[in-house]
Amino acid sequence: MADGFMNYGDYVVYRSQYRGVTPLAGIRDAIGNDSVSYAQGCERWSNDESGFDEAVAAANSADVAVVVVGTWSRDQRELWEGLNATTGEHVDVNDLSLVGAMRPLLQTIIATDKPTVVVFQSGKPLTEPWLSNTTASLVQQFYPSQEGGHALSDILFGDFSPSGKLSVSFPHSVGDLPINYDYYNSGRAVDPGFVGADNHLYFGHQYVLGTPEPWFPFGYGLSYTNFTYSDFSLSRTNVSAHDSLTASVMLTNSGLRADAEVVQLYVKDLLASVDGPNMLLKGFEKVFLEPGQTVEVSIPLDVGDCGVWQGRPGKMRWVVEPGEFVVMVGSGSGDLRVNATFSVG
Numbered sequence: 440m441a442d443g444f445m446n447y448g449d450y451v452v453y454r455s456q457y458r459g460v461t462p463l464a465g466i467r468d469a470i471g472n473d474s475v476s477y478a479q480g481c482e483r484w485s486n487d488e489s490g491f492d493e494a495v496a497a498a499n500s501a502d503v504a505v506v507v508v509g510t511w512s513r514d515q516r517e518l519w520e521g522l523n524a525t526t527g528e529h530v531d532v533n534d535l536s537l538v539g540a541m542r543p544l545l546q547t548i549i550a551t552d553k554p555t556v557v558v559f560q561s562g563k564p565l566t567e568p569w570l571s572n573t574t575a576s577l578v579q580q581f582y583p584s585q586e587g588g589h590a591l592s593d594i595l596f597g598d599f600s601p602s603g604k605l606s607v608s609f610p611h612s613v614g615d616l617p618i619n620y621d622y623y624n625s626g627r628a629v630d631p632g633f634v635g636a637d638n639h640l641y642f643g644h645q646y647v648l649g650t651p652e653p654w655f656p657f658g659y660g661l662s663y664t665n666f667t668y669s670d671f672s673l674s675r676t677n678v679s680a681h682d683s684l685t686a687s688v689m690l691t692n693s694g695l696r697a698d699a700e701v702v703q704l705y706v707k708d709l710l711a712s713v714d715g716p717n718m719l720l721k722g723f724e725k726v727f728l729e730p731g732q733t734v735e736v737s738i739p740l741d742v743g744d745c746g747v748w749q750g751r752p753g754k755m756r757w758v759v760e761p762g763e764f765v766v767m768v769g770s771g772s773g774d775l776r777v778n779a780t781f782s783v784g
Contacts, residue, residue: 465588
C-alpha cells in the first residue's frame with residue numbers, strides 16, 4: 440500500500456486515487472531515490488506471499504523498514520462495479536484484522552530484526568495489538584490527503600512532530616465492540632480470569648482472559664515531546680444549572696521539541712436519577728508550545744451541557760440535576776492528569 444494508489448476513501452472524484460503523493464514518493468522526495476529500497480511485498484486483496492523474499496531483501500538492505508498496510512476504499516464508480524475494497528459504503532466486514540497476506544508480511548519483516556515502522560492507512564480501527572510489543576513505531580494515518588506521502592515523511596524523519604489524537608477507540612478484538620470511551624457502568628465488576636504461574640487457565644465471566652480496555656483509547660496520541668499538567672482549578676465550584684465556569688490548567692512542554700498538545704476536558708456526573716455515560720468530552724483546546732514553555736490553558740464549560748433526559752417518551756426534558764460533577768483534564772480519555780469537583784445547587 441506504499442505506492443501506486445492513494446487511499447482517499449469513497450465518495451471521491453473518479454480515479455482521483457491514482458493522483459497524489461504516496462508514502463513511497465514522499466520518502467523518496469525526503470531522502471532521495473538512492474537511499475530507498477522498495478518492494479511491494481503483497482497485493483492488498485491477496486493471500487499470495489511470493490513477494491515476501493523481495494521485501495525481506497529490501498528490509499535487510501536498509502537501516503529501518505517502513506511497512507504500509509491497512510484497509511482501503513475506492514471511488515463510488517469502482518465500488519459499485521464490485522471491485523475489491525475493505526472500507527466504504529456497502530462494505531461490511533466481520534473482522535477488523537488485516538486482510539490477506541498483510542499480517543504475515545508484517546511478521547516476516549519484523550522477524551528480520553530491523554527496526555520496523557508500521558503505518559496504518561485505514562478508514563476504521565484495526566485490531567493488531569501484538570504490534571505494540573514488536574514494532575519500533577506505529578503510525579495511524581487514516582485516509583491521507585493528496586500530500587499524505589509528504590506529511591508522513593515529515594513525521595518519520597522528525598521534520599514535524601505529530602500532535603493528532605484518535606477520534607475513535609481501537610479495540611483489542613472485534614469481540615470487544617462496542618468500545619466507547621463514554622461507556623455506561625455495569626452493575627458488577629469485570630471478571631476476565633487470569634493465567635496462573637503454573638500456566639493454568641482460570642476462566643472468568645466477562646471478557647474471558649481478555650480485557651474491556653481498548654488497545655488505544657479515544658483521544659490517544661503521542662508526539663516527540665512530553666507535556667506536564669499542573670495547577671488545575673475551576674473558576675467556580677458552586678453553580679446553578681444556568682451558569683458557566685472555566686477550567687484552567689498550567690501546561691508545560693517538558694521535552695526538547697516544539698509541539699502542540701490537545702488538552703481535553705471530560706465531565707463525570709457522580710450521581711444521577713438515570714444511568715448515564717461514565718464520562719463525556721465537553722471541550723478541548725490545541726496549544727503550541729516551545730521546549731520548556733509553560734502556558735495557562737482555559738476551557739469554558741456550560742453547566743447546562745451536563746444534564747440528562749428525564750420523563751416519558753414524547754414528554755422528555757433536558758435537566759441538569761443538583762449534585763456533584765467531576766471535571767477531568769488530560770491528554771486523552773485514558774490519560775487524565777488532573778481533576779476538580781463542582782456542585783450544582
